[in-house]
Amino acid sequence: MTAPLLEVKGVSKRFTREAGLIERSIARLTGAKAGATVHALTGIDLSVAPGEVLGIVGESGCGKSTLGRVVSGIYAPSAGEVLLGGAPVAREHAGGAEKLTTKVQMIHQDPFASLNPRMKVGETLGEGPLVHGLGTAREIRERTGALLEQVGLEAAYADRLPHQFSGGQRQRIAIARALAMEPDLLVFDEAVASLDVSIQAQVLNLFTDLRTELGLTALFISHDLSVVHHVCDRVAIMYLGRIVELAGAGELYARPLHPYSEALFASVPTLGTGRASFQAIKGEIPSPLDPPTGCAFHPRCPMAGPRCKAEVPALKDAGAGRMAACHLQDGGTGAA
Numbered sequence: 001m002t003a004p005l006l007e008v009k010g011v012s013k014r015f016t017r018e019a020g021l022i023e024r025s026i027a028r029l030t031g032a033k034a035g036a037t038v039h040a041l042t043g044i045d046l047s048v049a050p051g052e053v054l055g056i057v058g059e060s061g062c063g064k065s066t067l068g069r070v071v072s073g074i075y076a077p078s079a080g081e082v083l084l085g086g087a088p089v090a091r092e093h094a095g096g097a098e099k100l101t102t103k104v105q106m107i108h109q110d111p112f113a114s115l116n117p118r119m120k121v122g123e124t125l126g127e128g129p130l131v132h133g134l135g136t137a138r139e140i141r142e143r144t145g146a147l148l149e150q151v152g153l154e155a156a157y158a159d160r161l162p163h164q165f166s167g168g169q170r171q172r173i174a175i176a177r178a179l180a181m182e183p184d185l186l187v188f189d190e191a192v193a194s195l196d197v198s199i200q201a202q203v204l205n206l207f208t209d210l211r212t213e214l215g216l217t218a219l220f221i222s223h224d225l226s227v228v229h230h231v232c233d234r235v236a237i238m239y240l241g242r243i244v245e246l247a248g249a250g251e252l253y254a255r256p257l258h259p260y261s262e263a264l265f266a267s268v269p270t271l272g273t274g275r276a277s278f279q280a281i282k283g284e285i286p287s288p289l290d291p292p293t294g295c296a297f298h299p300r301c302p303m304a305g306p307r308c309k310a311e312v313p314a315l316k317d318a319g320a321g322r323m324a325a326c327h328l329q330d331g332g333t334g335a336a
């Protein structure tokens, strides 16, 4: 069996806000809790094989973008570790400061904000490789033209500024900038969410072509079920900072096992756009500041029983290479 390229092992991420003086004083008088901890990720385990594209799906606030940032080394995990090719994604310097890996590159949602408006495209594409010594200035300049052509743009566009491009073209430039760093793993964080549907399809087709050409390995974070189905081999469904189901895209879309996945797939494509974004699921998403006991989905789950409120379901083998975190998979919920 091929060794995984990416391994996420028991990763949790907490964001803690310290209480100010007034809040601490009020807390002392009232007995209320001071400060707050957001449980953004809890016990995430996953792996991605070389050449595989893993989709990460969930409602807004489920932790999928935080996971992307932890994998990229932007956020350090509060617990657990992220390994790329067997080595940690962030390395310690002698002084203790962490250096970001160049082997994981993120492509963000907003192509307008992610490019420096004052830098010519050629400079933007060459900046990272030059700083990290990936070639001489001349080699990097020559490679810039080839990269632009690889993403379907003209080499001469290197002399233009970002405002001279459309949203789709800027996202192509963002992909070229990521490829310029010769990454092992790409993380697409809602990378086509802000584009019109027709432009979105063009960028997705580009991704599919590049994947065939370069054998890319990627995490594809999205709230759009049809986009994920189009480009991913396997899909992880997240809910309130945990993975609740993980399966091959075909199997998952044909027969979701977890009640939350079922609720997501019951969503109706939005009229006129052809997109299958989430429709509202009954009940509100609980706060990650104070997650429910037991299964975090129990306040919204039609199948919930007493066991669900008391016991966190582990992500377990559900057969045929699938995994699910639900008590229904191993003996029931205790519901009458």
Ligand code: SF4
Pocket (backbone or CB within 6 Å): 258, 259, 260, 295, 296, 297, 298, 301, 302, 303, 304, 305, 308, 313, 325, 326, 327, 328, 333
């Ligand atoms: Fe629903 Fe219980 Fe399964 Fe959670 S563990 S998804 S509450 S049935």
